[in-house]
């Protein structure tokens with residue numbers, strides 16, 4: 001069985017507030033870059049599937065050279081093979097462009113049965129790469145997956161958490177599976193793993209390797225353009241501290257204030 | 265049609281955010297000209313189509329078949345894509361719920377259209393859609409503009425008010441059946457276990473009361489008190505990740521960057537410090553109340569009202585006061 005895990009390198013979430021609009025637009029982000037937190041669950045699930053069903057896990061990312069660090073993080077957790085997809089022509093891709101690059105790489109790498117992704121990136125936040133990838137590969141799509149029940153007979157059965165409850169669904173392979181954080185407890189990179197990752201030679205595939213034309217990806221192909229990137233308006237409120245002689249009096253005062261706000 | 269709105273229904277009940285989106289689309293169509301169309305897919309869902317008319321649709325495409333009773337991506341996407349190809353709307357809007365988000369993505373990708381996900385505001389600029397969405401986990405906003413003839417967006421719950429329903433409103437209901445073959449569908453739903461019966465969903469809630477690690481001393485009592493206040497206010501119960509990770513409460517209650525993004529009128533945070541990842545989920549609440557025993561807790565810097573105190577005392581006292589006022 002072949003498993004592919006798609007990962008993205010994203011800013012450390014604790015440093016997100018420090019990122020200015022100008023930095024985001026230029027893409028030259030000063031914050032510490034890490035494996036997208038949601039993708040830790042996808043990597044972990046790839047490793048678990050490898051144990052359960054046998055086969056190989058490959059981790060891939062579309063990103064600049066420094067995104068190799070995200071691949072190394074996955075290697076340090078136990079993934080054996082990784083590919084960096086990097087070409088100047090990829091810059092400025094929208095979700096469909098990113099999905100097209102990933103789809104071409106997955107095809108080139110050999111047929112994949114299950115492709116895992118995180119739920120969303122903490123920077124782009126779209127959650128569109130998984131559905132885009134499923135369509136570009138002609139694969140089925142499973143999002144919000146909380147448990148992989150079984151893979152057999154060319155099918156995969158999973159549990160998904162939707163607004164109204166838990167769905168158990170079987171779909172044909174290949175499938176793109178975007179995982180939710182309930183699915184597992186990601187392991188940490190191991191000492192041995194970190195040493196392995198430091199030495200790993202990671203192949204870089206470019207536009208030409210993927211058989212893509214420059215016009216199909218990157219800024220020129222993007223159908224959605226981010227404009228006017230800005231900080232959201234700050235909360236204008238100055239906090240009103242409520243303090244009366246007793247807890248009950250404080251609660252009464254607060255209740256009155258909230259009734260007056262007409263939010264109850 | 266100039267705008268098509270996908271109305272999400274489950275078990276014959278529309279997701280409330282569908283009407284919020286439809287209401288906003290009505291104001292956009294009034295500027296843009298043309299007709300506002302809605303699509304309702306399912307089995308036995310004519311009631312939802314009639315509701316769509318009452319909320320402002322000029323035309324409702326009601327697509328029914330037993331094979332469409334439960335949401336599955338391929339057959340549902342085929343219906344929406346067929347409508348878009350036949351009627352060439354400029355804009356297609358979806359609620360940003362789990363299922364509709366998937367559907368919006370599949371439809372937009374298949375039609376090679378740009379998509380702005382999880383939008384918090386929509387407007388028209390030079391006759392084209394301008395869709396505002398949070399990025400970098402709410403730390404930045406962008407206005408998405410589109411290349412090409414079609415713009416697609418999904419819209420977060422509570423971004424727009426629910427329009428007033430007018431049951432006497434006139435509108436056309438156009439009935440049709442499935443577009444794709446009804447057999448050999450790649451997705452087979454094996455079972456469904458409803459877990460949220462009777463609960464107000466966090467994303468639709470007007471009022472949310474959340475608890476954090478501050479309940480550590482007695483988590484069971486802490487969340488019982490929080491639940492009582494939630495119920496008195498008719499709201500939904502939330503939690504910080506620390507409370508979820510500690511096993512005090514289920515993950516579905518988690519608010520924040522790796523939980524739910526909510527936009528209530530009132531958010532009461534009890535025993536929550538206000539970490540940046542928590543604020544990413546609730547920073548857009550209209551009124552924030554913080555109850556924390558540490559006067560220096562960062563949550564106070566985003567709160568409108570603050571109480572420095574022990575949540576085991578303040579929360580029940582507040583519950584008692586609201587009970588008096590709400591009867």
Ligand SMILES: Cc1cc2nc3c(=O)[nH]c(=O)nc-3n(C[C@H](O)[C@H](O)[C@H](O)COP(=O)(O)OP(=O)(O)OC[C@H]3O[C@@H](n4cnc5c(N)ncnc54)[C@H](O)[C@@H]3O)c2cc1C
Nearest residue numbers: 006024062094095117118120121124125126127128129226
């Ligand atoms: C500075 C900046 C400017 C941008 N400008 C635009 C713009 O003008 N128009 C536009 O549409 N978008 C723009 N984007 C968004 C960018 O195109 C998306 O980030 C990208 O397409 C991936 O989508 P996402 O980050 O929303 O990932 P999501 O779909 O939220 O990610 C879900 C999962 O998909 C996988 N995944 C996502 N990205 C990758 C990747 N690169 N490699 C491998 N796997 C991945 C991961 O498993 C991830 O958990 C911009 C982003 C940045 C940071």
Ligand SMILES: Cc1cc2nc3c(=O)[nH]c(=O)nc-3n(C[C@H](O)[C@H](O)[C@H](O)COP(=O)(O)OP(=O)(O)OC[C@H]3O[C@@H](n4cnc5c(N)ncnc54)[C@H](O)[C@@H]3O)c2cc1C
Nearest residue numbers: 476477478504505506520521522523535536537541557575
């Ligand atoms: C990648 C990533 C994603 C994350 N995603 C999320 C997310 O989605 N949601 C989220 O919430 N967090 C998230 N976090 C975690 C976040 O950083 C914080 O750790 C978490 O929000 C802290 O929860 P807390 O405020 O309940 O706990 P603490 O920070 O421990 O705060 C507890 C508060 O309770 C107060 N307190 C204690 N006892 C009492 C009492 N008796 N009465 C009143 N007050 C009391 C304390 O003064 C303190 O302020 C994420 C972190 C990372 C790294």
